Amino acid sequence: xxxxxxxxxxxxxxxxxxxxxxxxxxxxxxxxxxxxxxxxxxxxxxxxxxxxxxxxxxxxxxxxxxxxxxxxxxxxxxxxxxxxxxxxxxxxxxxxxxxxxxxxxxxxxxxxxxxxxxxxxxxxxxxxxxxxxxxxxxxxxxxxxxxxxxxxxxxxxxxxxxxxxxxxxxxxxxxxxxxxxxxxxxxxxxxxxxxxxxxxxxxxxxxxxxxxxxxxxxxxxxxxxxxxxxxxxxxxxxxxxxxxxxxxxxxxxxxxxxxxxxxxxxxxxxxxxxxxxxxxxxxxxxxxxxxxxxxxxxxxxxxxxxxxxxxxxxxxxxxxxxxxxxxxxxxxxx
Numbered sequence: 001x002x003x004x005x006x007x008x009x010x011x012x013x014x015x016x017x018x019x020x021x022x023x024x025x026x027x028x029x030x031x032x033x034x035x036x037x038x039x040x041x042x043x044x045x046x047x048x049x050x051x052x053x054x055x056x057x058x059x060x061x062x063x064x065x066x067x068x069x070x071x072x073x074x075x076x077x078x079x080x081x082x083x084x085x086x087x088x089x090x091x092x093x094x095x096x097x098x099x100x101x102x103x104x105x106x107x108x109x110x111x112x113x114x115x116x117x118x119x120x121x122x123x124x125x126x127x128x129x130x131x132x133x134x135x136x137x138x139x140x141x142x143x144x145x146x147x148x149x150x151x152x153x154x155x156x157x158x159x160x161x162x163x164x165x166x167x168x169x170x171x172x173x174x175x176x177x178x179x180x181x182x183x184x185x186x187x188x189x190x191x192x193x194x195x196x197x198x199x200x201x202x203x204x205x206x207x208x209x210x211x212x213x214x215x216x217x218x219x220x221x222x223x224x225x226x227x228x229x230x231x232x233x234x235x236x237x238x239x240x241x242x243x244x245x246x247x248x249x250x251x252x253x254x255x256x257x258x259x260x261x262x263x264x265x266x267x268x269x270x271x272x273x274x275x276x277x278x279x280x281x282x283x284x285x286x287x288x289x290x291x292x293x294x295x296x297x298x299x300x301x302x303x304x305x306x307x308x309x310x311x312x313x314x315x316x317x318x319x320x321x322x323x324x325x326x327x328x329x330x331x332x333x334x
Contacts, residue, residue, distance in 0.1 A: 037262075039072045039254060041097035042080030042089075044202050046226040050284060051099055051154060052076045054277035055248070058152070061269035066262055072097070078203045084182060090251040091147050097254075098148070101156075101246035102183050107146035110138045113326050115159075116315060117189050118308045120243035120330065123155050129333055130155075130245050134326060139247075148249040151266065152274035157220035157285050158240035162233040162297075164215065169303045170194045170310045179205050179217040185318055189241075192314035193307060202227070209233060218242075221288050230295035237300045239307050248273075 041059070045051045052074065059072040080086050080095055083103050089095035102115035113119065113134070120126050129135055130153060139150050161167060163176070173194035180186040180197045190197040200208055202223075208214045209232040216233065224236065248270070258266065289299065319327055 036068065037070045037258070039070065039096035039250070040075060040080060040094075041072050042075040042078070042086040042095055043099040044078045044083060045076055045099075045223065047076050049076075049226045050222060050277060050280045051246075051248075053280060054154070054273050055099075057276045058248070058269055058273035061272055062266055065265035065269050070258075070262060070266070078201075082201045082203060087146065087148070090249075090254075093251075093253070095251075097248065097250045099154075099246055099248050100148075101244060102186075103181060104142055104146050104148070104247075105183065105185075108138070108141040108144070109320060109323055110141045110326060111146075112183070112185055112319070112323055113138060113330060114246075115183065115242045115244040116185065116319070116327055116330075117241045117311045118304075118315075119327060123243060125333065126155050126243050126245055129330055132333070134329055134333070137326070142247070142249070143252060147252045148247075149252050149255045150247040150249050151270040152277070153245045153247050154274075154277050155281065156244050156246055157222055157281075157288075159218050159220055159242040159244070160224075161218045161237040161239045161241075162216050162224060162229055162235060163237060164234045166235055166298075166300050167216075167237045167302065168300060169306045177213075177215045179208060179214050185315070188314040188318045189311040193310040205229070206232060221292060222285065224297075225288050225292055230292055230297050233297065235298050235300050236292065237302050238304075239302055240304060241307060241311070 041055060043051055043055065055074050059074060062070050062072055081089065083098065083100055084106070086095050086098040087100060087103075087107075090098060102111060104111035104114075120129070143149055161178070165172070167173060167176070170193045173190075175196065176194075177196045177198065178190065179200040180190060181202070182199050187197050187199065198214065200214070205214070205217050206227055206229065209217065209229065217229070218239070218241070219227075221236065224230070255263065255266070293299065315327070316324065
């Protein structure tokens with residue numbers, strides 16, 4: 001397993017810095033014995049999801065490697081608020097950690113490249129990009145502009161479109177109302193493909209589908225299962241329009257407040273957690289598809305080339321020059 005990557009530009013914090021986390025500690029590093037830095041870690045998945053299981057492993061490793069001087073409390077199921085709300089809370093100091101991906105483009109535009117439709121061929125291509133110069137460039141902008149430090153990442157199963165009718169080509173999207181995350185490019189590409197997309201918080205999607213406010217949504221199979229969308233959707237249409245990754249992040253201020261020993265411990269814990277998460281992914285994703293089929297969902301093969309061709313003009317029209325340059329670099333990466 002490849003180790004988690006870290007930004008090389010993080011400044012070393014002074015041993016006497018006051019901890020900036022949202023907990024009760026008064027000194028970084030537990031310099032007065034018994035004082036503990038407390039971090040709040042919020043994410044959108046449920047307790048059975050790979051992200052949550054890996055977060056629990058990370059929590060255990062951090063506690064072990066810091067001799068209990070850092071205490072992480074995990075809040076799944078958007079219980080700290082939605083993804084954007086949690087990022088805002090980290091920036092204001094009332095939360096500390098989050099799992100986030102392309103939503104980060106609302107602060108760091110290059111993060112849009114984490115989920116450009118049909119930019120990545122497969123997960124090996126994703127890993128090559130995220131662990132190479134392009135990934136470093138994206139991480140650097142996230143740290144600088146979003147105020148968040150990536151600790152480790154998860155590759156994601158491809159995003160697929162769910163519905164209550166088979167959708168095999170863009171022609172089937174006429175009048176189809178669907179949820180997309182708060183990612184401007186997603187709105188544009190699905191409009192170009194013929195759908196009627198609308199932004200909606202993830203924790204509102206099930207009810208939206210149940211009540212007929214929307215006809216479908218798009219997400220990887222792991223989130224389709226953890227959100228129980230099989231209860232309100234019949235089909236998983238294999239658009240596989242996005243291969244991507246997602247970061248586990250901590251606020252810059254919170255991380256910089258640690259002493260050097262704690263920083264190294266957190267980095268080491270992150271590397272081990274990433275390897276653990278990768279093993280879980282390999283074991284669980286194929287089983288998740290079987291589970292969804294057992295719950296009554298049908299997987300539908302689609303004309304992916306037709307979806308790609310329908311979306312490319314919107315991609316070219318809506319990426320800013322620096323984003324498009326990075327997009328072309330991704331396409332050229334072997």
